[in-house]
Amino acid sequence: MNFELTEEQKMIQQAARDYANRELILDVLERDANSIYPAKHVKALADLGFMGMMVDPKYDGSGMDTISYVLAMEELSKVDASVSVIVSVNNSLVCYGIEAFGTEEQKEKYLKPLARGEMIGAFLLSEPEAGSDATSQHTTAEDMGDHYLVNGTKNWITNGNSASVYILIAQTHPELKHKGINALIVDRHSPGITLGPHEDKMGMRSSDTHSVMFTDVKVPKENRIGADGFGFKMAMMTLEGGRLGIASQALGIASGAYERAVKYSKERKAFGTEIFHHQSVAFKLAEMYTRIECGRLLCFHAAWLKDNHQPFGVASAMAKYHCAETAMWVTTEAVQIHGGYGYVKEYHVERLMREAKLTQIYEGTSEIQKLIISRDIFSH
Amino acid sequence: MSVLIYANHDAGKFSKSVLELASYAFALANQTGGQVTALVTGNPAGSELDKLGKYGVAKILLTPEPGGRAFDNRAYAAFMASAAQASGASCVLFSDGSISRAVAPRVAVRLQAGYVAGVIGLPDSIEPFKIRRSVFTGKAYGFVEITSPVKVMILARNSWQIAENPVTCTVENFVPEIAVPAAGFEVVKVEEQTGAIRLQDAEVVVSGGRGLKSGDNWKILEELAGSLGAAMACSRPVADEGWRPHQEHVGQTGKVIAPNLYFACGISGAIQHIGGISSSRVIVAINKDPEAPIFQFARYGIVGDLFQVLPVLTQAIKKLKSE
Amino acid sequence: MKILVCMSVVPDTTTQIRFKPDMNSMETTGIQWIINPWDELALTRALEIREQPDSVVTQVSVVHIGLKDADPVIQKALAVGADSAYRVNVAAAGAMEVACQLSEVVKKEHFDLVITGHDSADYNGSAVGEMLAELLDWTSFSSISSFSAARDSITIEREMDSRTETIIAHPPCVLTIQKGIAKDPRIPSLRGIMGARSKPLLQLEPIPCTGTSAYVKFENPAPRSKCRMIDPANPEELVELLRNEANVL
Known part of the structure; x- marks a missing residue:
């Protein structure tokens, strides 16, 4: 067992940290206040190679391991989770989905520009009637011989408007239930696609979230990922990696809030001394630190399993569950340590608290993670 | 020796x-x-x-x-x-x-x-x-x-x-007996320095906060800065209000500076602001609120009305500089 | 044109500097080392020029005088785009020794232009570039705030105390640069980070150089004292203190 990061991993961590502290911080408050999509940051991060981090260099990716991805996600999320969710979706859902299961033609046509960050992707699974329960898809992809005809609505789609490429999960053979589901690569500008309004969210306000409506949208057959009926399995396997992305994001939100709380407690005085001298504050920070460190180890462990081609679905569920809950708790307590300052936007912790809430909900709620973990306990 | x-x-x-x-x-x-x-x-x-x-x-x-x-x-x-x-x-x-x-x-x-x-x-x-x-x-x-x-x-x-x-x-x-090789370069343009001093390079910085009450009141700060050959800066609320340009905003989300001498005038000293100035060698705080946190970081402090203190201070500095 | 950028490796500028109990040397545990920020700007500008279309600059290399533990920091210079790196394997005691080792590298590897940062963030000596120029008997320019290269000449701006000069000069020469030469240092791309591994980082053995100065002891500055309050009716007292106690006026 080796807990030492490599020099390259440290350099990647530093690069992400530098970008966050030098660039993201400058307009994060304004983008949050006005729900502005971070187009220039997405472009800059793409140029640095963060949009296709783990993709094989032969498909124009950066060829990094998953540990590096966790490190980068944590650093970006310390400052701006709206940006890191765009990174996460593109990397662990869209790029991964196509690289792991797509055809050579699909990789050539879609993966390369996605990995370069010239195209951004979105992953369309949730529906108005089905969030966590992916086994029943109301969106249909009817087999028309040489193409699929898609109808239905997808909800809560991150990058809904900014994406050029969708990975769509839809039902082809309803009688086969989840075994009749397909995953299709869909051009966002295909005729028949309309967007719902930009969702006005509590947090992550700088990422664009939409519902996406499909009306008789034609998708060529060659855009199906894997064999007929592979869609559900593809989605579940892809989401294992997605969970790890969000776990690292939650980790970053927690450690970002924690670092701000530590700094504040060294500067702020009450009752004649810096507040970290008060045990009520010091113990709280000790608990934050410990919970965050647990989360970090869970993320690293899941990443290590993935890099070593071992099953990591349960490990990533534990990482996501723990980190999301930790993020919510740590950010709430960080606001508390800041007192009134914590409740105003300039100090960032209230924003981190709003962002933390979503990590308990998306890409599998905390309840779903517990379901995955508990099923595993009793499956042996 | x-x-x-x-x-x-x-x-x-x-x-x-x-x-x-x-x-x-x-x-x-x-x-x-x-x-x-x-x-x-x-x-x-x-x-x-x-x-x-x-x-x-x-x-x-x-x-x-x-x-x-x-x-x-x-x-x-x-x-x-x-x-x-x-x-x-x-x-x-x-x-x-x-x-x-x-x-x-x-x-x-x-x-x-x-x-x-x-x-x-x-x-x-x-x-x-x-x-x-x-x-x-x-x-x-x-x-x-x-x-x-x-x-x-x-x-x-x-x-x-x-x-x-x-x-x-x-x-x-004194005429040294040495052979100095020809310079081998050419100065094609000389620009005598005039005008504003760049904030990040300035040795002395005069900075104003909400205590100035309005952008129209900046003249007293400009005069102080003029007497010191100082660059101008401001706190975040001042830039947000549009009293001063954003380039002058000093603090964690603005510029981080380290002058020899920093005058914080009417700046309460929010931690965000301190982050941008804490490497300054000497901080002078002038504020009407004796409880303002800026005094924890300042080496010298004056509790008083800016509009009375600053003009007298400017005169005193001018006098010193002319000696 | 071959450019050599000299880089020193310094503690991260936010580091709280501590010394060993005997106060003879710096406590280095827990310190994060970085490229001296001014040297990093010099490198940034050199790379910008090299990457221009039809650039006359064919090579940008970095050199560091120091021991192996600096290699990760040197890797960063390679990751942001330097073509190769040299490290002379010696713990030099002062600027004179550093300049002496550098002069050997410049001569051996036939560089046309050497660029250094005007100040290193540790000992604030800002002497190496000029010493090197003297050892090489080259022309040198200090306080350079702008720099571009043409076929057989360079155009630079030099900030003297009260004026800015635009100068056309001809390599070989040494430039000591200050802030303003480049905007921000670069963040390495992931590809750059992975590619750095395959670029040459050559370890050279030192030549004999005698030092003339060395640090023998350090001292911490007095702790931040309490704010001294001055009577608002008497700002003259403040001026007096700034002048004679704080020595900043």
Whole structure:
């Protein structure tokens, strides 16, 4: 067992940290206040190679391991989770989905520009009637011989408007239930696609979230990922990696809030001394630190399993569950340590608290993670 | 120890830092039993040269401007080194500035001398020669031991009090017998510096906060800044209100600066702001609220009404600067 | 044109500087080392020029005088785009020794232009560039705030105390640069980070150089004292203190 990061991993961590502290911080408050999509940051991060981090260099990716991805996600999320969710979706859902299961033609046509960050992707699974329960898809992809005809609505789609490429999960053979589901690569500008309004969210306000409506949208057959009926399995396997992305994001939100709380407690005085001298504050920070460190180890462990081609679905569920809950708790307590300052936007912790809430909900709620973990306990 | 100083002048006038240098050199020579020689280039008036004698310089070596019009590091260094040899100096001193930084290290090589910049006081010991300087951008002091017979040193700004030590001062013309290669470069444009000082580079910064009450009230700050040759800055709320441009916003989300002297006027001192100024050497806070956190970080504080304090302060600084 | 950028490795500028109990050397545990920020700007500008279309600059290399533990920091210079790196394997005691080792590298590897930062963030010596120029008997320019290269000449701006000069000069020469030469240092791309591994980082053995100065002891500055309050009716007192106590006016 080796807990030492490599020099390259440290350099990647530093690069992400530098970008966050030098660039993201400058307009994060304004983008949050006005729900502005971070187009220039997405472009800059793409140029640095963060949009296709783990993709094989032969498909124009950066060829990094998953540990590096966790490190980068944590650093970006310390400052701006709206940006890191765009990174996460593109990397662990869209790029991964196509690289792991797509055809050579699909990789050539879609993966390369996605990995370069010239195209951004979105992953369309949730529906108005089905969030966590992916086994029943109301969106249909009817087999028309040489193409699929898609109808239905997808909800809560991150990058809904900014994406050029969708990975769509839809039902082809309803009688086969989840075994009749397909995953299709869909051009966002295909005729028949309309967007719902930009969702006005509590947090992550700088990422664009939409519902996406499909009306008789034609998708060529060659855009199906894997064999007929592979869609559900593809989605579940892809989401294992997605969970790890969000776990690292939650980790970053927690450690970002924690670092701000530590700094504040060294500067702020009450009752004649810096507040970290008060045990009520010091113990709280000790608990934050410990919970965050647990989360970090869970993320690293899941990443290590993935890099070593071992099953990591349960490990990533534990990482996501723990980190999301930790993020919510740590950010709430960080606001508390800041007192009134914590409740105003300039100090960032209230924003981190709003962002933390979503990590308990998306890409599998905390309840779903517990379901995955508990099923595993009793499956042996 | 015989000391040679480089007495540079601006259009024939010696600046305060040269007089500080002469005073320091006199103290050093005195400590070790020696005298102070000054190298002066060009042709300043006799009355200016007399000034050097007043501050302890016993001999002036007057030499034509080396290298013609353009400032050539190599030619100046050759002149200085040759003057050091001619005067038998075992210590060559400069005041801090762009010329000394350009020349002194070269002089050290020519004389095979130990080199120290940022000297802030007399040596702790002469044998061995040990001297203190500031390191890590003022975060610590270091003691440097020089093992060579000749020393080349740059005196830090504002580190020595001017002191009159009148001595008889003789002036000699000095023409070094050295071959300085042609400069081999051409100055194609010269721009005399005017106008605003860049905030990040400024030695002195005058900054205003919400306490100024309105953008229209900035004149009193501008006047203070003008008297100090300072750059202007502001706190975040001021930039947000549009009283001042965002480029002047200093703080964690704005610019981070480290001037020698920072005036925080009507700034309460939110942690965000402190993050941008905490490396300043000296912080002066002027605020009407005695509980304002800025006073925890300031070295000097005035609790009072800006609109009364600042104009008097500006006058006092103007008076000092004109002396 | 071959450019060599000299880089020193310094503690991260936010580091709290501590010394070993005997106060003879710096406590280095827990310190994060970085490229001296001014040297990093010099490198940034050199790379910008090299990457221009039809650039006359054919090579940008970095050199560091120091021991192996600096290699990760040197890797960063390679990751942001330097073509190769040299490290002379010696713990030099002062600027003179550093300049002496550098002069050997410049001569051996036939560089046309050497660029250094005007100040290193540790000992604030800002002497190496000029010493090197003297050892090589090259022309040198200090306080350079702008720099571009043409076929057999360079155009630079030099900030003297009260004026800015535009100068056309001809290599070989040494430039000592200050802030303003480049905007921000680069953040390495992931590809750059992975590619750095395959670029040459050559370890050279030192030549004999005698130092003339060395740090023998350090001292911490006095702790931040309490704010001294001044009577608002008497701001002259403040001016007096700024002048004579704080020495900043």
